[in-house]
Amino acid sequence: xxxxxRGTGSKGSFKxxxxxxxxxxxxxWRKFLNSAxxxxxxxxxxxxxxxGKILVPVVRGAGGVRTARFQGRTERFAGGxxxxxFTKVLQTLGHYWYECDEDEYLTLRDDEPAIDALFTDxxxxxxxxxxxxxxxxxxxxxxxxxxxxxxxxxxxxxxxxSEPGHDRVVAAEGRMVQVGDNHxxxxxxxxxxxxxxxxxxASDEQLEKMIRELVADVDDPSRCIFNFHVPPLxxxxxxxxxxxxxxxxxTPIVRGGQPVEFGAGSAAVRDALEEYQPLIGLxxxxxxxxxxxxxxxxxxxxxxxxxxxxxxxxxxxxxxxDQVAGTQFTSG
Numbered sequence: 561x562x563x564x565x566r567g568t569g570s571k572g573s574f575k576x577x578x579x580x581x582x583x584x585x586x587x588x589w590r591k592f593l594n595s596a597x598x599x600x601x602x603x604x605x606x607x608x609x610x611x612g613k614i615l616v617p618v619v620r621g622a623g624g625v626r627t628a629r630f631q632g633r634t635e636r637f638a639g640g641x642x643x644x645x646f647t648k649v650l651q652t653l654g655h656y657w658y659e660c661d662e663d664e665y666l667t668l669r670d671d672e673p674a675i676d677a678l679f680t681d682x683x684x685x686x687x688x689x690x691x692x693x694x695x696x697x698x699x700x701x702x703x704x705x706x707x708x709x710x711x712x713x714x715x716x717x718x719x720x721x722s723e724p725g726h727d728r729v730v731a732a733e734g735r736m737v738q739v740g741d742n743h744x745x746x747x748x749x750x751x752x753x754x755x756x757x758x759x760x761x762a763s764d765e766q767l768e769k770m771i772r773e774l775v776a777d778v779d780d781p782s783r784c785i786f787n788f789h790v791p792p793l794x795x796x797x798x799x800x801x802x803x804x805x806x807x808x809x810x811t812p813i814v815r816g817g818q819p820v821e822f823g824a825g826s827a828a829v830r831d832a833l834e835e836y837q838p839l840i841g842l843x844x845x846x847x848x849x850x851x852x853x854x855x856x857x858x859x860x861x862x863x864x865x866x867x868x869x870x871x872x873x874x875x876x877x878x879x880x881x882d883q884v885a886g887t888q889f890t891s892g
Contacts, residue, residue, distance in 0.1 A: 573740075573879060573880045573881065574602040574603065574739065574740040574743070574878075574879050575599075575600070575601045575602050575603075575876060575877065575878045575879070576601055576602060576603045576604070576605050576739070576876070576877050576879075577592075577595045577596065577599055577601045577603075577604050577605070577874050577875075577876055577890070578605045578606075578607065578787075578842050578861075578863060578874060578875045578876075578877060579592050579595075579604075579605075579606060579607070579863060579865075579872055579873065579874040579875075580606060580607030580608055580609065580710070580789070580842075580843075580844030580845075580862075580863065580865060581607070581608070581609040581710065581844045581845065581847055581865035581867060582606065582609065582610055582654070582865070582867050583609050583610075583611065583612055583613060583654040583712070583865070583867045583868075584610070584611055584612025584613070584651075584653075584654030584655065584656065584683070584686060584867075585612075585651070585652060585653065585654040585867040585868065585870060586651035586652060586654075586686075587651070587652045587870035588654075588867045588870055588871070588872050589690050589693075590693070591870075591872035591892065592604065592606065592705075592872055592874075593693065593694055593697045593698070593705070594697070595872065595874060595890070596697075596698060596701070596703045596705075599876055599890070601703070601876065602702065602703060602740070603703060603704055603705075603706060603739060604703065604704070604705040604706065605705075605706045605732075605745070605785075605787060605842060606705065606706070606707045606708065607708065607710070607787055607789055607842055607843065607844040608708050608709050608710025608711070608713065608749040608789035608844060608845075609709070609710030609711070609712045609713060609789070609844065609845070609865075610687060610690075610707065610709060610710070610713055610717075610718075611683045611687070611709075611712055611713045611714070611717055612653075612654040612655055612656055612683065612686070613654065613655075613712065614653075614654075614655040614656070615655070615656045615657070615658060615675070615678065615679050615682065616628055616629070616630055616650055616655050616656070616657045616658075617629075617657075617658055617659075617660060617665055617668070617669075618643070618646070618647075618657055618658065618659045618660070619659075619660060619661070619662055619665045620659065620660070620661050620662070621662060624638060624639055625637070625638060626638065626639065626642075626643060626646075626659070628646065628657075630646075630650075643659075652868075652870045653868050654867055654868065656679065656682040656683065656686070657682075658678060658682065680714065680716055680717060683714075683717045684716075684717050684720050687717055687718075687720045687721070688720045688723070691720060691721060691723075691726060691729045694728055694729050695725075695726065695727060695728050695729060698728035699727075699728065701728075703728070704728050704729070704730050705728060705729050705730065706730045706732040706737060706739070706745065706747070706787075707721055707729060707730065707731060707732060707733075708731075708732050708733035708747040708748075708749045708787065708789070709733055709749040709760065709789075710749045710751070710760070710789045710844065710845065711749065711750060711751035711754065711758045711759065711760045711761055711789065711790070711845065712758050712759065712760075713749065713759065713760065714759045714760070715759075715760075718731075718733070732745065732747040732787065733747045733748065733749050734747070734748070734774070735747075735774075735777075736774065736777045736778060736784075739785060740879075742783060742882070743783045743784065743785065743839065743879065743882075744778060744783065744784045744785070745784065745785035745786075745787055746774040746775060746777075746778060746784060746785075746786060746787065747774075747787040747788070748767070748770055748771060748774060748787070748788045748789065749789045750762045750766075750767060750770065750789065750790070751789060751790040751826070751845055752764060752767065752790055752824070752825070752826045754824070755803045755805045755810040756810075764826055764827045764828045765828075767790070767826055767828040767829065768828040768831070768832075771788070771828060771829070771832045775832070775836060778836075781836040781837060781838050781839075782837060782838065782839060782857075782882070783839055783882060784836075784838045784839055785838060785839050785840055785841075785842060786829075786832065786833065786836070786838040786840070786841045786842065787842045788826075788829050788832075788841065788842070788843055789843065789844055789845050790825055790826045790829055790843065790845045791825040791826070791829065791843035791844070791845060791846060791849070791860070791862050792825050792826065792827075792829045792830035792833055792841070792843070792853075792855070792860060793823050793825040793826055793827045793829070793830045794823035794825065794830075795823065795825055795830065795853050795860065796849060796851055796853060797825065797843055797846065797849050797851055797852075797853060797860060797861070797862040798823045798824050798825030798845070798846050798849055798862075799821050799822070799823060799824075799846065799848075799849045800821065800822070800824050800846050800848060800849065801813075801819050801820070801821060802819075802820040802821060802822040824845075824846060825843075825845075825846070829841075829843070830855070833855040833858050833860055834855050834856065837855070837856050837857050837858050838858055839858070839879065839882075839884060840858065840859050840860070840861070840877055840884050840887075841855075841858060841859070841860030841861070842860075842861065842875075842877075843860060843861065843862045844862055844863070844864075844865065845862075846862065846864075847864055847865040847866070847867075848864060849862055849864065850862060850863055850864030850873065850889065852887060859884055859887060861875050861877075861887060861889075863875040863889055863890075866891075871891060871892065872890070872891070872892060873889070873890070873891050874889070874890040874891075875887055875888065875889050875890065876888045876890060
């Protein structure tokens with residue numbers, strides 16, 4: 561599946577915009593799609609965590625007044641424009657919302673399987689709408705959006721990306737795809753275990769096996785992009801607060817009055833970058849660890865994420881003649 565069909569320039573030349581950890585934010589997703597035209601790139605690549613994390617019930621009460629518990633406060637508002645303003649805030653933050661009456665809310669509140677099913681349904685609706693928007697925004701261009709999940713996504717919701725009718729949207733995870741005429745990409749969305757017990761976690765031993773199975777299809781790793789959601793271990797791309805998992809919710813560990821930081825990445829990913837020396841490593845997962853490092857000839861980067869602010873943090877990767885000619889972090 562080729563991306564570049566312009567018929568100009570070197571066959572080994574192209575430019576991508578990479579972003580990750582969008583977490584359901586409508587504003588951030590639209591910026592991701594718009595960045596194709598703005599930055600004049602040949603492909604969009606998303607590194608995972610497409611789904612939101614929170615479902616906010618909006619309960620209809622007497623007189624049409626809506627009530628919602630949001631960020632530790634009880635919000636009350638009418639329907640129409642007031643409801644639209646509230647739900648717009650939720651969509652920017654990446655939250656899902658569901659309007660119901662009081663009886664339905666009380667029934668739903670105590671039914672965990674029903675809540676999980678509703679969450680999945682709402683996540684599918686949003687991701688399906690995102691895919692349709694991508695098809696519309698990228699129609700008539702050579703640009704495709706290569707998408708994969710992350711550790712916070714579920715396979716059930718991600719199945720939306722493989723539904724028929726997609727031309728511009730490519731479900732990239734778990735396989736090798738062609739990027740341009742001479743380059744490939746392999747994508748893996750799992751992470752090492754987290755304190756939050758997210759849907760798609762694996763041990764380093766399991767990740768190593770997954771990576772080797774992916775790379776087995778790659779003829780020339782030096783021309784392959786490794787799009788791995790979890791960053792390499794102790795790389796500065798994975799630095800975050802260390803949490804005390806003996807309490808719930810987990811809280812930062814403090815020593816000498818200072819929070820303790822550590823590397824939450826994967827040794828298997830680090831070893832793969834060192835061994836295979838791919839064209840570039842694209843990573844995410846740790847939102848606050850924006851940066852880049854090198855493993856021999858391979859640059860690895862994490863653009864970070866500020867999805868909750870409606871900010872798209874990205875990285876432009878320019879490839880010329882089978883070499884990474886430059887990387888540029890973006891924010892907007």
